[in-house]
Each structure stands twice: as structure tokens, then as C-alpha cells.
Amino acid sequence: MPIFPLNLLDRVIILPFDLQQIITMGCKRLFQLYLLIFTALFSSASHADLAKQLAQSRTWSGLLHFEAGLLSSPRSAISTDHFFFSAQGQTDREAELLATLEAFTLDPQQQCRFPARSRYLHQHFPHLPTVICQEFDDFLTAINAQSLSLLYASGYLGNPASMYGHVFIKFNNTQQETLLDNTYNYGARFPADENPFVYIGKGIFGGYQGYFANQEFHHQTLIYNQTELRDLWEYKLALSQDQVEFLLAHLWELENIPMTYYFFKQNCAYQLAHLLEIVLDVELLAPGKIWVMPYDIIMMLERNGQQREAQSTLIAGVYFHPSRQEALYNKYAQLSLIEQRYLVDSLRQTPSELQHSLLSLPESSAKRIIDTLYDYFAYLDSSNDQLTPEHTAIRKAALSTRLQLPPGKSDFTEGVKKPPHQAQDTSLLQIRQHYQGDLGSSTSLRFRANYYDLLSVNSARIPFSELSTFDLTASYYSKSGKMHLDELTLLRITNLNAANSGLPEDSAYAWKAATGYQTLHSEHASNGTFYAEGFIGKSTAFDLNMAVYAALSGRITTTNVLGGYLALGPEVGGVMQLSPQYALSISAQHQRYLNDWQVDRTVIQFEQRFFNHKKFDLRALLKYDRQVNYSMALSFYY
Amino acid sequence: MKKLALIAIAVAGFSTNAMANPWTQCGIGAAIFENHPIPAAISNVIWDLGTTAVSSKISSESTCYGKGARAAIFINENFETVMEQTSIGEGEHLNAMLDILEISTADKTNVIAHLRRHVSAEMHPEAYYDALMTAL
Numbered sequence: 173m174p175i176f177p178l179n180l181l182d183r184v185i186i187l188p189f190d191l192q193q194i195i196t197m198g199c200k201r202l203f204q205l206y207l208l209i210f211t212a213l214f215s216s217a218s219h220a221d222l223a224k225q226l227a228q229s230r231t232w233s234g235l236l237h238f239e240a241g242l243l244s245s246p247r248s249a250i251s252t253d254h255f256f257f258s259a260q261g262q263t264d265r266e267a268e269l270l271a272t273l274e275a276f277t278l279d280p281q282q283q284c285r286f287p288a289r290s291r292y293l294h295q296h297f298p299h300l301p302t303v304i305c306q307e308f309d310d311f312l313t314a315i316n317a318q319s320l321s322l323l324y325a326s327g328y329l330g331n332p333a334s335m336y337g338h339v340f341i342k343f344n345n346t347q348q349e350t351l352l353d354n355t356y357n358y359g360a361r362f363p364a365d366e367n368p369f370v371y372i373g374k375g376i377f378g379g380y381q382g383y384f385a386n387q388e389f390h391h392q393t394l395i396y397n398q399t400e401l402r403d404l405w406e407y408k409l410a411l412s413q414d415q416v417e418f419l420l421a422h423l424w425e426l427e428n429i430p431m432t433y434y435f436f437k438q439n440c441a442y443q444l445a446h447l448l449e450i451v452l453d454v455e456l457l458a459p460g461k462i463w464v465m466p467y468d469i470i471m472m473l474e475r476n477g478q479q480r481e482a483q484s485t486l487i488a489g490v491y492f493h494p495s496r497q498e499a500l501y502n503k504y505a506q507l508s509l510i511e512q513r514y515l516v517d518s519l520r521q522t523p524s525e526l527q528h529s530l531l532s533l534p535e536s537s538a539k540r541i542i543d544t545l546y547d548y549f550a551y552l553d554s555s556n557d558q559l560t561p562e563h564t565a566i567r568k569a570a571l572s573t574r575l576q577l578p579p580g581k582s583d584f585t586e587g588v589k590k591p592p593h594q595a596q597d598t599s600l601l602q603i604r605q606h607y608q609g610d611l612g613s614s615t616s617l618r619f620r621a622n623y624y625d626l627l628s629v630n631s632a633r634i635p636f637s638e639l640s641t642f643d644l645t646a647s648y649y650s651k652s653g654k655m656h657l658d659e660l661t662l663l664r665i666t667n668l669n670a671a672n673s674g675l676p677e678d679s680a681y682a683w684k685a686a687t688g689y690q691t692l693h694s695e696h697a698s699n700g701t702f703y704a705e706g707f708i709g710k711s712t713a714f715d716l717n718m719a720v721y722a723a724l725s726g727r728i729t730t731t732n733v734l735g736g737y738l739a740l741g742p743e744v745g746g747v748m749q750l751s752p753q754y755a756l757s758i759s760a761q762h763q764r765y766l767n768d769w770q771v772d773r774t775v776i777q778f779e780q781r782f783f784n785h786k787k788f789d790l791r792a793l794l795k796y797d798r799q800v801n802y803s804m805a806l807s808f809y810y
Numbered sequence: 811m812k813k814l815a816l817i818a819i820a821v822a823g824f825s826t827n828a829m830a831n832p833w834t835q836c837g838i839g840a841a842i843f844e845n846h847p848i849p850a851a852i853s854n855v856i857w858d859l860g861t862t863a864v865s866s867k868i869s870s871e872s873t874c875y876g877k878g879a880r881a882a883i884f885i886n887e888n889f890e891t892v893m894e895q896t897s898i899g900e901g902e903h904l905n906a907m908l909d910i911l912e913i914s915t916a917d918k919t920n921v922i923a924h925l926r927r928h929v930s931a932e933m934h935p936e937a938y939y940d941a942l943m944t945a946l
Contacts (some may be wrong), residue, residue, distance in 0.1 A: 349906035391889060392907060398891070539898075546894045553890075571897050571931035579899020579926060 188739040226296055227266035234450035235289055235422060236240035236265060237431065246550070249431045249438065257282075263669050269293075276300055288421035302659070308424055312417060315354050317343035317370040319488070320416050322444070323355070324405045324470055324592055325396045326632050327623075327639065329667045334400070334475040335639050336515060336623065337466040339441050341448075342389055342406070351390040356423055358384050360433035375435045382433035382443065384426050397495045401554050404493035405592055405632055407473060410486055415451040423448065441466040452476075452486060458599075460810065465622060467598055474593040490591045495744035496554065502587035504673050507540060515541050515548075515580055519676055523569035530573045531567035536583060542574045543582045552677055590631030596786050597809035598622040604645075604791075611693055612651030616658065618805070619644050623804065624667065626747050627755045627781040629789070636711070636719045636747050643688075661688035668747070670711040670719035682711040692733050720746035725761055734773060741772075752784040770793025773797075832882035833936045881910045882939050889935045896925050896938075911946065921945045 226232050236499040237249040248255075248262045256262060272289055277283045277300065283290035284305035294300055299632075321342045328334035340357040344350065360380035362371060374380050396402040411419075432438060442464040445456035454476040458468040477485040494502065497727035507515065514533070518526050518541065530538045549567045553559050559567065600620035607613045623643035624630055643661040648654075664686035671678040685706040691698050709723025725743040745759030757779050764772045775797045791805040885892055888903050895901025899922055908918050924945035929938055 348909045349902055351902055352909055390884065390903070394887060544896065550890065568931035571893060574894075574897035575926055575929070575931070579922070581898060581900060686830040 181230050186678055192200075195254075196716040197652065201298040208409060216692075222296060223269055224266060226293075230453060231292055231450055232265060232269060232759045234446060235292065236261070236268060236495060237446065238265060242808065252429050255425075255429055260275045261659075273297065273300070286425050287426055291418060291421055304553075308421070311408055311424060312420060315343050315420060316347055317354070317416050317420065318346050318409050318413065319440075320409050320419065320447070320517050322407045322409060322469065322473070324466060325392075326403045326405070326592070328400050328402050328633060329370070329637060329665060331636055335665070338396075339444055339469055340392065341444060341465040342392075344408070351388065351393065352382055353389045354386050355389050356384050356386050356442045356810040357392075358382055358631065368408070375433070378432045378434050378438075380433045381430035383428065383430055384423055386442070393493060397493060398550060399554055401495040401551065403495050403498055403589075403632060405470075406489075406491040406493060407470065407487050407593075408489040408491065409448070409452075409473075410488040413453060418451055419447065422447070423682070439464060441469050445469050445472075454486070460808070461599060461623065465598060466594060467595070467623075468540070468679070471597055472591045482721040490593075492586075492589055494587065494589075496547050496550040498587070498589075500544065500551050500675075501673060503540070503544040503547055503582075503584050504675065506536075507544060509723030511537055511541055515544055516675065518570075519546070519563075519566060521566070523565050526566060527573050528567045530570070531576070538573065539577060539580070539582045540584070542570045542577075543584070545570045548675060555680070556677070557773060592632035594629075594786070595631040595633065596624065596629040596733055596789070598624065599810050600643075600807055602807040603790075603809070604647075604803050604805035606647065606801065606803035608693070609799035611649055614647040614649045616645050616647040616803075616805075618646075626757050627791070629784055629786065634667060635716065636670045636713065638664060638666040638684075640664040656691045657689070657700070659688065659690050661686060668711040668713075668719050668721050670713035671712035672715060672723070682723055683707065683724075684725075689727075690732070692729070694733050697733065699731050701729040701731040701733070703727060703729045709743070717744070717749040720744070725763065727763065732767070734765075736767045739763035739773060740765045754780070754782060756780045832879040832939070835895070861913075877910055877912060878943075881907055881942070882935075884910055885939055886935045887937070893929070893933070893938070896922070896929055901928060907942075911942075914945070 178524035185727075220260060231787075233246070238246045239249050242560070245263070250256075250263060256268055257275045258264065258267040261271065262270035269759055272286070272291065272470060276293065277289060280301040280303040283301075283303050284307065287305060288304075290300075293303075294747050303694050321344060323338075323340050323342055327337040328336045340355050342350075342353050342355045344353055360375065360382045362374070362380050366374075370379075393404065396404050431443065442457065445464070448469075449456050454472075456469050456472045456476075457464060458472055461468070473486050477487055504512065504515075514529070515536070518529065521529065530541065533541070545567070549563060552563060599622055600618065602618035604616040604618060605613065606616055618641075620640055623639045623641060624633060625638045625640060626636065635662075640661060643659065643664065645658040645660075649655050649656065664684075664744045666684040668682045669680035670682070671680070683706065685704075687699060687702075687704040687785075689702050691700050705724035705725070705727040709721055711719055711721035713719040722744045724743070725741060727739045729737055731737075739765030743759060743761040745757065747755070747757045749755040757777075759775075759777050761775045762772065776795070778794045782791045782792070787809050789807050789809075791803075791807060793803045793805070795801050884907055888907075891901075891903045892907060895904040904922065905918070906922060912923055921942075925941060928944070930942045933941070
């Protein structure tokens, strides 16, 4: 057996750059030392085998960001030359490992550029030279992380790009307030004045470069909790101190290293999943999906944890950071009826009247009302972009009054919310048996790429909302023996915006927007049409489980098989969760066609969901659209 | 390296008094954020599956590293919440602000009590910062 594996020997003897450099420097002794160290490192065939083996390991592949290609062999997502020591490093993990060993041996300071690689290789090659990396050590000291959390920001229907949520990580330092913890966020860099269409196109098709960047946690709470009124869910992961530091070491390596950003796959969730996989040794990307969503990492963490022994679960704790809107609802619900009336009345008072009336209340009531007012004004400030001068004056009066009261928090309890991992999984496969008057019975197969609808088992999602993407239904009609593409919805968003506080200005428009392709069945024929539809109106929620709405609905189609191209009319409806096992939605719509006012269309729909499970449910639909039709459907979620 | 800017903020040893007025010396609201004032940066946060690309200048800007300047920036960004919590007498933003200034747990109560006596609802961030400095 040779002392060196052949390729390694070649590398040592032949590599012209290193040799020339060494010889040019006149450092024969250095070269001898280099050979000596390398000989020590690879003094047996087992070490060479080990290098081969390590090159294929999950950790080494993760450190190099190797990804399996659809048609090509694995290669790194990083193309920056200085991220690799080997010229073939982007495509050859073993070459990069050997080149890294060589560089770490010849120039130990290189280990300070790549502290994660250094730590990993030192575990397996203890004779590698050691080096002190003062800058990196200072970095670790400053971050001072004892643990790591994955943060999930709930979806935001106010912006199409934010509807699917967001994830980032937080390094927890118990020696200081958590708001000062460092977070790492993966995102694309783009010009501030980017044209929105260019921005969307480049975001989807890889026109931007993505980077990891760090910010303190208070920046994230300012963005999510305060400005966008989104809840944050913190999943503290069960990682050792070494694992936490290993991730920091790798993030150090990634500073200003770009990777191409794609909205639907190589996004924040994808990069964070790969990052965590380096130390967790589990798959965090949902299998069977060609897209990656933030929620799916949470789902996979929980799924992997369940498959492990109870004592080695991946999630050490779940913590809730409510938005100011959520904080308002929680506090307002805990006020007594008298306090609620005081609060609403206070909004009509002058500042001096407000101060006087608050100071006349029992101290605990005054504090509770003021602290609720703070959340109310923070909510209005974000939802209306700014406060009115009247509101600003009342807020200042509340502040002045609170400063006169003794210090101390109000006696509110924290709200109990279901965390996101308890929601139904996001991709749907459904089989449905359907009966429709003159068309007879049909059997349908439905696939929805994501995400949820009004009847889904939802948690940590916007109440009374729906977000469906790529929803395809194909049916076989036994009477005609034909197969039809019944529907392909590209996007359907419904947000009832149903407020239940009754507070002034706690109200927004209920709206829906959808577009796609449908087969319309008339008495004489079945015709395909592209369509866009929606409604806008108002809604109200009676509690957290029931909301109703009334709206003006509209629909545009590319065919007039039902009588026209553009229809308008009223729509009313509601959603009710009567028990965890049972929910229903109902809607009634009457529209007339603008191009033929004599023709109208009435659609009444009643849908029920049975069972409360992450993986399945049963749906029953009764619908009137010129004729009665009904169906039963079994849904599977993954 | 740029990442060390954050550390420099954390470990800088000079006293809070060395930064008498970060608003003028560091240009809070102007120079620090250059063409990216915080509200604009936040309004640009849109691509949420990762492109929440708020400027990392907050962490990497080299103009002012001291804990006084860092506290000033924190106050400027979170002023309304800081004021609310000052009036309440406790809260995580208030605590974070005092942690930045390395105020011991024992001293925090006194500093907060001083602030509650000397701040008013009409104050702007700069005046609040001045009141905080006099409490130290």
C-alpha cells in the first residue's frame, strides 16, 4: 500500500503553484516541513480512506453547500472563487477537502477564514496545525450564544411576497435581554428603487444574490411585531454548545458569500434548513416537494422530533412573541366591561379630560386601560401608517398619566395560542366523489400545492383567511366517459379581516382575489375559461370561531358560455368553527352580467369539514349553481 | 471584517459620557443610515421568503461603536415602545436599553426611577437620551 493515496501524492509533488511559490521563496525547509506534516497526516491508507469518506459526509457537503442537481451531479450553490481552495472545489468535494487540508497545513492562518471547516477537520485529523484566531474568538465572545432558536414569522396577506411567512435564526445569549440577541437572516439584496415587476421577476427566476446577514433581535420585532403586525413563534432547538458554535463558525465563513436566490425554492427556508442540517443530521426539507416554504421547516422539525426518542426531541421549547395587534386583543379581552367602556370613551375625550378620568379610577384599572391603549395606538399607527393628531394627543395624555401612577405592569395574563406546528400540513391530495344533475356522477382527484383554506385546521395563521396556490382538480365523468380539467386555480386569497374587538377603527375591508382556469358546464356543452374573480366588503367576527361578511363580488371570464363575460352582484357568507372536529362555511352569491343584464347567476355553497387532524379530514359540499350538486371528499395533507 | 462592527459595538470600552450627543456626533437619523432611514428600510421589506433585506448597516456602520451611541440608536428606533415602558417602569425594551449601557441589575431600578421623574410625554428621542445620561 502506498503511503499517500495517489491523487494526494500527485497533489503534493506536482502542484506547480505551491511548489513554485515555495521554491521562489527559497524556503526549502518550509517545503520539507510541509511534506513532513502531510506525511504525518496521511501516514496510513486509513487516513486517505477517511478523507474520501469525509468528503461525502453530510457535514462536509453542507459546509460546501453542495446540492443535488435535477440532471447534473451535485455541485456547490456557491460560485465565489475565494470560497474554495481547489479549482475544482465547486464540483469536487474530495478535491476541496484535500486542498483545504493542504492549505490549513501550509498556511494555518487560513483556518481563521474557515473556522467551521477547521473544527470539523481537526476532529478527524488531530495532527493538523492549530492556530489562534483572535477575530473569530472575539466574534464568538461577543455573540456569547448558549443556544439557538428558529423564529417563524406568521404570514402577511398585506403583501403577496410575505404571505407564506418567514424564518430566521436567533443566537440566544442568556447574559442579556433577548432583544439584544443576534439573529441571522437569509435574504436577497436588491436595489432600493427596484421596479416592482422587475423585482418579482428577478425574485422568482434567480436574478438576485442572497446573503446571510446579522441583526439584533429588536430589529426583527420592530419589523414583524410592530410594523407588519405579525406574530413571531420561537422554536428553541435542542443543540449543544458545540453545535451552536459550529453554526456560528460556518456563518463566519459565509460572510459576503452570495448564493443565487429563488423565491420558490432557494429562499430563506431552504438555506436555513441546509444550515441546520449540518448539525442536526436530519432532513429539514419536506420530501416530495419542488418548492420550499417556511412552515415546512417547522413541520419537519416536529416530524423528525417525533421519530426520535422522547429525550432527544429537536425542539426544546416554543415561545410566542405577539404582534401589537394580538397583544391588543389579548389585553382588551381581559378588561372588565366597565374598563372596556372607559377605554372607548377615552378616545372621544380631550387630553385633560382623559387624565382626570383615568386618575379618578382605581389604580389597577387605570393601568390596565392605559396599557391597552398603548397597544391600540401602536396597532393604529401601523395599520393606518400614522396616528391622527387627536390620537397622538390622547396617547401623550395616557403617557403622562401612567408616569404619575406608581410603576409596575398591569395584571394581564399572556394569551394562549396554538403554535404553528399544530396546523394542518400545507400540501393537499384529495379524492372526491361528486354528483351534478345532468352530468351525473364523477370522481375527482385534486392537488393543491399549498397552503390552507377557510376550513383548514389552522393555527398561527390569519383568522378567517385563505391562501391557495396551484389548486388543480381533474374529474372523470362516468356518464360521458370523459375526463375534464375542472379547475386550475393559480392563486386564491381570501381575507375576511374580521375584527371582534368592536374598538373604533379596528376594521378593514373583507376581500377576495382569485384567478385561474375552469371548465364551465352548461346544458349544452362544457367550455374551458380563464377567470378572475373576487369580492370586497365588510365583515364582523362574533368570537374567534365565527365570522360573517357581506360584499360586492365580481367575476371576469374569457368565454360567455353562462351568459356573459363580466358579472357583478352581492355576496354574503360566513365561517364557523363549531368544535375542533367540525367547521363549516356558507356563501350565497347573485350576479348579473354587465353585457347582458337579463342573464343572472346564483351560486349557493355550503361546505363542512369533519375531523381535526394534521394529516387528513373529510369534506362535504352542497352547492347550487343552476342545479344542485353535492360531493364528499377525503383529504390528505403532507 | 464588517461582522466585527457588531462586536465592536458590544465590547467597546469607552464610557457613555464619551458620546455626549450621538445625534450630532454620529448623525443618528442621517449619516448612520445614509440613504436608508429606518422607516424606509422597513417599508422595503417585502420578499419575505428570505429577502427581508433590511440594510445591515445598522450592525456594520463604523461611525459610532460606543455603548452610548448604540443606546442612542436603540432609543431612536424603538422610541415609542421605550417611552411606554418607561411610563410603566419595566419592560424588555427598557431592560435591553439598560443592558446596552451595562447598567447592573441593582442599579436599574434607580435609573428607571430617575427616568420616570425626568421624562415627559412631549419628549423626543434626543431629550430622552439626555435624561438617561443624567441618570447614570
